[in-house]
Amino acid sequence: MKIDTARVREILHDRQLVPDTCQAAFVVGSSARGWGNEKSDIDIYLVSGEPWSGPEMIDVSVPLRPATVGWHTFFADNRGCDLAYWLDDQVDQMLAKISWDAFDRARAASGDALTVREEVFLERVTTCLPLIGEDWVARRRAEVGASAFRSILVTRSLGQADRAVEDSLGQLEGGDPHSAVLSARIALHHTVDALLEEQGNYGSEPPKWQARRFRETSPATLSFARYWELETMREYNPDDPSRWINEVLTLCQDLALKIEV
Known part of the structure; x- marks a missing residue:
């Protein structure tokens, strides 16, 4: 409007x-x-x-x-x-x-x-x-x-994503898949924030606008379709949560290596 x-x-x-x-x-x-x-x-x-x-x-x-x-x-x-x-x-x-x-x-x-x-x-x-x-x-x-605003935010988001990845892996190994799913979602959120912040599109607060920011930025390393598929957990199988968790965590780790601080 x-x-x-x-x-x-x-x-x-x-x-x-x-x-x-x-x-x-x-x-x-x-x-x-x-x-x-x-x-x-x-x-x-x-x-x-x-x-x-x-x-x-x-x-x-x-x-x-x-x-x-x-x-x-x-x-x-x-x-x-x-x-x-x-x-x-x-x-x-x-x-x-x-x-x-x-x-x-x-x-x-x-x-x-x-x-x-x-x-x-x-x-x-x-x-x-x-x-x-x-x-x-x-x-x-x-x-x-x-x-250093961009670098500060990217560093912060990558750090939060890395901690969430470690949490999710530990929870999954410890037999707590439900907590591992939530931690994986947190890791995805922070990784996407870092991806957008790298391109100068800030505004992680409030998080409700992340999809709008993503469409506005259109990062080359991740399509909106793929982001939205994971964000909405479209392929999540409650009978096999580890598959979705590992898919998300692998993506987060791969993207982190490509993001420049």
């Missing part, structure tokens, strides 16, 4: 929701990527140079300075709108966490280089729909592109 950016800007200004020091405002998430529908909320980030306290704001915690982001929700044109107010300096701090120097210090391998909220912000900058400050958005996109 296409977003009417002129109408969204009009609503923000009419409701006096744009700070005086606003440097950029942009639609993010499924609506920005053209995946939304009539029931989808419109998520908007606004970035300013100075803190701003608007109407009915709530504070959401972030591991930055300052340690909160303002949040405001309202309805317009029969759609829910969620606004998040960030500071430009907070964006600088997030970018510092994904520098190549930070990656070289092996912070990525631990999986805690970024919180989910920070990761989602940076991912959404790469796919957002600008409303105000197109130059700001272009500059930040370039900074994310030049950073």
Whole structure:
């Protein structure tokens, strides 16, 4: 569903929701990527140079300075709108966490280089729909592109996939095929995330959009038909779960060898 950016800007200004020091405002998430529908909320980030306290704001915690982001929700044109107010300096701090120097210090391998909220912000900058400050958005996109963001996410996803593969193998050998099936599904999910992240298609949070991301990316090493066959467990036989498990785990291990960090 296409977003009417002129109408969204009009609503923000009419409701006096744009700070005086606003440097950029942009639609993010499924609506920005053209995946939304009539029931989808419109998520908007606004970035300013100075803190701003608007109407009915709530504070959401972030591991930055300052340690909160303002949040405001309202309805317009029969759609829910969620606004998040960030500071430009907070964006600088997030970018510092994904520098190549930070990656070289092996912070990525631990999986805690970024919180989910920070990761989602940076991912959404790469796919957002600008409303105000197109130059700001272009500059930040370039900074994310030049950073270790891709490598951090790919490394994290491959690590999670590898642990799930080992879990599944151990559970299968230990006579727990049901747990092994679930671990194999986890391994497949993270391996596909790594495959898409390698191509610069981020957004593993929320996982419900993985199939859309896959179709958008069309990776050469795995067809959508094959991915969807495994994701939906089309050939799974409950009388012989090990066959499906080994098939999935073999694919995950083969793909991992082809994915570049």
